[in-house]
Amino acid sequence: MTSAVALDQRVLVAGVDEAGRGPLAGPVVVAAVILDPSRPIVGLDDSKKLSERKREALYAQVIERALAHCVIEVEAAEIDQLNIFQATMVGMSRAVAGLSPGAHEALIDGNKLPLDLPCAGRAIVGGDALEPAISAASILAKVTRDRLMVALDAVHPGYGFAVHKGYPTPAHLDALQRLGPCPQHRRSFAPVTRALEQIALF
Template sequence: MTLVAGVDEVGRGPLVGAVVTAAVILDPAKPIAGLNDSKKLSEKKREALAAEIQQKALCWSLGRAEATEIDDINILQATMVAMQRAVAGLSMQPTQVLIDGNRCPDLPMPSQAIVGGDGIEQCISAASILAKVSRDHEMAELDQAYPQYQFAKHKGYPTKVHLEMLAKHGACPQHRRSFKPVQRVLQGV
């Protein structure tokens, strides 16, 4: 039986928190309507689809690399590590892995990178949705711990508000020290 896992990441661009990845093997016998690139779906639709994916998929797994890992090995390498962790966490071993983007992590099975794959391949769309919903929940929790940064609003991306709050309050422990806007604040530039 061919088991194709879709893999995608969320959180390469933010200044704070982990990069989160998901791997999903969908069940052909249980189709899920409305799968698409998570960025093209409303938050409400993503939440509903995430629950359906978790219920109907043959298996799914999340992977992550923390801000400290990102600072140690850079965001690209951390993303590859998080993708490896997501695939390794699947309860069934895929026979092939389809990855959103232009490069593949080192995996023990055949893999293929597909630019724009989250809008083309349903298994990658499903991974995109799970990763996005998971990271958004983490940002809501971080917002509770550090309300001054308004993480629930901007999800850690370098928006005008986030940059203003970073300048005003300095960096919190989850800020990525290797990212230029955070470096500038830490160096008092």
């Protein structure tokens, strides 16, 4: 077991990543993870490069072995209010702030840093494939969001959320035209806006 004294003497670095910037529906999910060097996890990588089965297995290991983790959901209504970029930045700040123990530095996947990070930060392009802590965050965010979209499929049937996870596939766009948007759709996204305008015409 890691002692409090040992933690105090260690520089704690969090990896931060998101899942769900591109979909038309559902939240954007952001995760922050501080890995424990004494409990290594083999096979961490960008979640998009991993099979669903491998992601699920690594998700369980990250939850069990990480020194700290925090997963934040920014819902569709807040995305519409802020825009997707700002919503992602807000989610990253919230995820880092939610870590216990807190991080001394946050490694952010991408080329932008949130302005209100509660610690020092560094943006790393392609970081989810380069930094294990960002890979771990990528996996937590992706698995959490995929599970949420499967659950939302049962609440809002007909859109195919369990299959496409809210991304603008032809099947999703067709369902959007037939059924109109549901409460989980991001109304500020162009295909959803167009569907709403079509409904207004009739």
